[in-house]
Amino acid sequence: LDQVFDKRKIAEVEEKLACATTDRQRIKSVEQFLLSQLRDIPRDKLIIEAVKHIHQSKGTIRIKELNQKLAISQSPFEKRFRKVVGTTPKKLASIIRFNSILNDLSEAKTLTEIGYENHFFDQAHFINDFKQFTGETPERFKRLL
Structure with missing residues (x-):
């Protein structure tokens, strides 16, 4: 992933995923990250x-x-x-x-x-x-x- 995305942003998402207590929270974290990447396209x-x-x-x-x-x-x-x-x-x-x-x-x-x-x-x-x-x-x- 770090070859495609900024390493700091990947680390932030990994931290959010580790802190998430439900699958819904994990999905939301990944969705938010991917949407933020779309803004740069x-x-x-x-x-x-x-x-x-x-x-x-x-x-x-x-x-x-x-x-x-x-x-x-x-x-x-x-x-x-x-x-x-x-x-x-x-x-x-x-x-x-x-x-x-x-x-x-x-x-x-x-x-x-x-x-x-x-x-x-x-x-x-x-x-x-x-x-x-x-x-x-x-x-x-x-x-x-």
Whole structure:
């Protein structure tokens, strides 16, 4: 990491992670660090607009729909997006959707409601996507909270 980011900033994040008592605090620390790094990247209005759409949809927007809204074809869009954001639009959408799910887990909602509200059309996809981030099923993770 210190080859890509400032060593002092990495040390600050490591300290915050060590002091954090919950996964939510750790995730927030990493998100804040990554967002601060984005501020140093030259502005690309199209990509900023794309990220806004992804956030507004809580990560549920289809990338094809995003391409249509922004009037750009998939390949050049993905190249620009990856250059500015550092990942693909689909991966960012997955991260944002997972963050939305984490927020929903802290509320008094059933897992069925959470899956439906986050545009999962069946339980298997919800569980598989969730396990990619946590290694646990949503039910087991919720019990651990």
